[in-house]
Amino acid sequence: MAESLDLKKLSEDLKAAGTPWQMDPQTSLAQMTEDERRIRLGFVPPAGAPTLEEAVQRDVTAPRVTQEMIQAESGLGAPAAYDLRNVGGKNFTTPVKDQGGCGSCVAFGVAAVMETTLRRQRNDETLAIDLSEAHLFYCHGGEDGRTCQNGWFPDAALDKARDKGVTMESVYPYSGSQQACAVPSGWQNNIAKVTGRTELSTRSAMKDWISTRGSITGCFIVYQDFFSYRSGVYRHVSGNAAGGHCVEIVGYSDSQRCWICKNSWGTNWGEGGFFRIGYGECQIETWYGPWGANAVTLRTWQGNLKVNGLWSNRSARNAYAHFQGVGWRRVVDTSDVQHHAMLTELVGAKAGNRGVRALVDGNEIQEIYVV
Structure with missing residues (x-):
């Protein structure tokens, strides 16, 4: 088992590394016990995918992404920076949520991708869309034997969203612990579906998708230092791997060599619930996915039109x-x-x-x- 969070050592290691990012011992995750932190992850790779141990070994030997490498990739179509929180003044992302004491990060990441993609494709930042992570995780994931303890996978969640759809938070609210599927009847008249998913195999493909289609999923290794991240561009500095985690990637910056991501740990963690992570860090580009939702359709009753x-x-x-x-x-x-x-x-x-x-x-x- 990996060692628990050591805030003193992290502070020393950050200083020794020139403080590439800022820590905060008062983040919501840093204040939790080790068991409470680990349950707030939730990506356990399926059979056939690299295990956590294999992903860590690949991460150890992966070359650091340099500015020269980014420069060589430029000119392939995507702009040098893009942020779905500010596209011509429009914010297509939805509010940060908190998955609570359950390894349901995949449901939160996929629901967020669906919400942002729908707003982006309609070019409407005011579109009211709040999907039920409870329906996606406890019902659809539950059909596959997924629980708060063993997590899920984003491709499986996107397939469920394609085949069955996801109802609204107002129809079936989420609680931060294991719950039985109890979605009320009639939910089929208030759902969002994806038309399909696309796996993105290169950094250039990820950028192109984000800048033209919408957000994407991102699954990566969480090391112990990540729990106390407050701001800056995160790069692993201290501690062993705690587990796997999946989030929504909403933007990128070539000048900072980073992805901009929305987490599901509430707004008292990171940059108001968001974080920046260096290109190539923690296998976020290569461990599992990433995937984009091809398009999102909405079936719902709309009143007073x-x-x-x-x-x-x-x-x-x-x-x-x-x-x-x-x-x-x-x-x-x-x-x-x-x-x-x-x-x-x-x-x-x-x-x-x-x-x-x-x-x-x-x-x-x-x-x-x-x-």
Whole structure:
């Protein structure tokens, strides 16, 4: 077993290394017991993937990423820096959460990737999207035997999000300890899904995805010094490996040679819950993944919508409605009767300036109530 956190030794080692980043013995994680810290990780690689011990050995022998290496990679398409918290003044990320005393980091990282990706693809930083990590972890992960004690894997979580979808936090809230799956009925009408996932095998591919598509997952080795990280660009300085952890990577900076990540340990850790980690550090680019969500679709009831416009042509069942703040959505086309009935109601709602409550599934309006 690795030794526990030694704050005095870490302080000495940081000074000896020229203080590459700042520690804080008062971070929420540094104040916990060793068992409490370890349970807040949650990535245990599946069969066939490098074990923690193998990842550590690779990390020991991996070359440090230099500015010359970054310069040689430049000009491949992605900008030199990108941060999804500030894209032309827009913040596409969602608030930092706390996974509590459960090894559910994968669910938090994947849910965050889905939320950011949806906001980014719609170019809407105000889009209200808060997914249920409880549904993703305790229900979907639970089907595969995953618990707070044995964690999960991001590719499996993304596949569940593709095949079954993830409901909203308001439908099924998360608690910070093991809970039975008790998602209420009707959750299928309030879900987000991914259309697929893409593994990104190079640093350039990761940058290109972040700067054009959205955030990505990142799984890495947590060494003992990471628990007391406060600010700066983290690079392993002191202590052995405590376990594996997965987070959301939301940006990068070539000048600082780092990734910008959102953690799930609350806002009293790191830079308000975020952290920067050096390129290549702790196997974050190569241990498992990273993965991006190809696209995210949303199926949810939306209320008090205003119909701004309607469009159709001579083709059968081919009509669209434009809702204020939502955009153009196709009127359901499963049958002539349903299509014509909904279109008639939408025409009446527009003429009478009446609000509409609609079940919107991706780009399709499936049900409506005119109020």
